[in-house]
Amino acid sequence: MAITNVTPDYSVDGQIDASQVDDIKASGFKTIICNRPDEESGAVAHAIIKKEVKKQGLAFHYMPIAGSGITADNVADLAKIWDGLEKPVLAYCRSGRRAEVVFQQAQLAKPVTSSGASKSNHAPTRVVIVGGGAAGISTASSLMERSTDVAITIIDPSDVHAYQPGWTMVGGGIFNPEDTVRTMASQIPGGVKWIKKAVTGFQPKKNQVLVEGGEAIDYDQLVVCPGLTLDWQAIDGLEETLGRNGVTSNYRFDLAPYTWELVTGMKSGKAIFTQPAMPIKCAGAPQKAMYLSSDHWLRQGVLDQIDIDFCNAGGVLFGVKEYVPALMEYVEKYNANLSFNSNLIAIDGKKKTATFAVTDADGKTKKVKKTFDMIHVCPPQKNHAFVSESPLADGAGWVDVDQASLQHKRYANIWSLGDAANTPNAKTAAAVRQQAPIVAENLLAVAAGSPPPFQSPQNRECPNFAPQQGQSYAY
Ligand SMILES: Cc1cc2nc3c(=O)[nH]c(=O)nc-3n(C[C@H](O)[C@H](O)[C@H](O)COP(=O)(O)OP(=O)(O)OC[C@H]3O[C@@H](n4cnc5c(N)ncnc54)[C@H](O)[C@@H]3O)c2cc1C
Known part of the structure; x- marks a missing residue:
């Protein structure tokens, strides 16, 4: 048991079991409230606890609060019975949290008259x-x-x-x-x-x-x-062929299994992995798809028959330069070809052809078509x-x-x-x-009317709160 005293009249605890009721009574509690729904995974059925509580001569109330949130009814129910309860009260749920918050809210809904709880008009x-x-x-x-x-x-x-x-x-x-x-x-x-x-x-x-x-x-x-949001439409022809014709993306829950299906089915041919312009979520994910696939092909002994191309709209393998040497070891291990400044703009699924806008060192852009047997696409994001x-x-x-x-x-x-x-x-x-x-x-x-404790010393743009003298930078 880890009982927390919220007020002298009200305490909370996580899930209790029947063998603990004895100790709870010895601690002086007169009423026990169960806020944990019976159907919640890991809950002890309230009837089991109630039987023991009654045996010990204490009062028991079953007032379940769903994990999805405290409702106005939960608050009203507690506020309604509070004055009539024999105190002190111990309420429990999974962690004690719901029991604590419903009490706070009940106090505000109807100021309670316990010895410890104040009559507050303060709203949370x-x-x-x-x-x-x-x-x-x-x-x-x-x-x-x-x-x-x-x-x-x-x-x-x-x-x-x-x-x-x-x-x-x-x-x-x-x-x-x-x-x-x-x-x-x-x-x-x-x-x-x-x-x-x-x-x-x-x-x-x-x-x-x-x-x-x-x-x-x-x-x-x-x-x-x-x-x-993922901007699939930004790549011409992509949406209609996703999940078919060897076109996949781990950026969609329903398509990630298709990636593995393609990888395990591939014994030879051309595999393309693409990365759009930043920002994207998880800048490493397009590369991780390539490394995990390549590793499978290596272990299956078919890597030599597979031509791997990583086509990146950006100009570097990874934005944090310290990671690049380690990543390059894997690029070389899997013999992957790196195509930088190579932005996927269209896919023809039936013809298994991807079109890239490739920008050269002089800033000139031309369209380059590449055929594929499988392509993993990371979509542009906005x-x-x-x-x-x-x-x-x-x-x-x-x-x-x-x-x-x-x-x-x-x-x-x-x-x-x-x-x-x-x-x-x-x-x-x-x-x-x-x-x-x-x-x-x-x-x-x-x-609470105070300045935010975490802010940069150079933060002068936010007019509301100047940094405090000597305050440390949060990161
Ligand atoms: C394939 C992939 C691999 C990744 N790998 C990693 C990794 O290895 N490591 C890592 O740290 N991160 C990784 N990430 C990134 C990580 O998942 C995200 O950065 C993180 O989920 C961002 O959290 P978020 O709450 O901002 O957005 P999300 O987790 O996307 O949540 C946004 C929520 O907002 C809701 N929402 C959308 N529109 C509305 C609306 N109009 N009104 C109300 N709610 C709305 C959505 O339903 C959703 O529940 C990966 C992501 C992907 C897709």
Whole structure:
């Protein structure tokens, strides 16, 4: 047991089992509330706990809160019975988090009259997060970890949350596709509300986001992280031949298995791997597809019969020069040909021909056609139109944030991270992992009226908060 005292009258814990009820009674608790739904994986059926609780002469209430979020009914139910409960109360769920947050919200909904809980009119900070991908879920978790004084809503229309780095592994025959997706509901932290709709626009001067159907959602603090969009249409003929004629891409969940099918079926011929102009998410993914495929052909003893071409719209193998020598060892090991400044512009699937715009050293561009037996395409990428056409965008369409604080340059209560932001780092989940705690810390500080603790000393562009004397640079 790891009981946390929220107030003298109310404590929370993670999942308990029947054998612990004895100790709970000995600790002085008079009432136990189960907030964990029976159907949740790993839950002990509440009836088992209830039987033991009753045997010990304590009161028991089953008030399940779904992992997808605390509802207004959950809050109202607790507020309604609170005054009549024998105290102190111990509430439990999976980690204790839902039990804690529902209590905080019930206090605000109906000031409770316990000895320890104050009668507060203070409302929690309403945080709206646009996008429940790597960045949205990480930020919600980071905020929940740091504060109970937030009411978080994630807006995302998707039923599933994808672990996209896993798609490279699916294309390499290492992961099963189903291992790379979870239901969105299972990933949204307990206590966070989910609006399953697409955001269509921003009204930063009104502190509102618009969702499909025209509804406006109010916020105190906004986190914008809807990722980016893949521009398949930018390559003539690509969409109609994807998944057929030897044309594949690990950038789509449903196509990654086709990559592995092509790789395992290939014993000789020409394999092309393409990379578009930056920025793209995971700059390494187009190359990883090539290395994993080549390694399979090497182990099958067919590598000598396969002509491998890496066609890169850029002029270098990888943007971080320190990695290039190690990558070149593999390029040489697999005898891959590197074609730089070679931008895929069209595919004719039936003729198995790809057309590239190839720019020479003098800046002259000509069209070059290459035939293939298989081609792995990484599509060009851009921001969603609802972001790039909004007041939040910079000139290139990305959310315009200060790269150190991740605070919007014009709206002090707006934050962005992940692929949608205009930070200069690579667009990766690895970057999100570093960014999410920074957004959480900074947002909570600003909501409390303090300067963001993480910002660069040279950040003079954001007029709202000057850096503190002697404050260290966050990265
Ligand atoms: C093939 C591949 C390989 C990769 N490999 C790696 C790797 O090895 N290492 C690594 O660190 N990263 C890798 N990445 C990149 C990594 O997956 C992304 O950088 C990361 O997912 C970005 O997180 P995000 O939350 O910004 O965007 P996402 O995770 O894409 O999430 C965006 C969310 O926003 C939602 N959304 C979209 N439109 C709207 C809307 N209108 N309203 C509300 N919500 C919306 C989407 O449904 C989605 O849930 C890879 C990506 C791919 C595709």
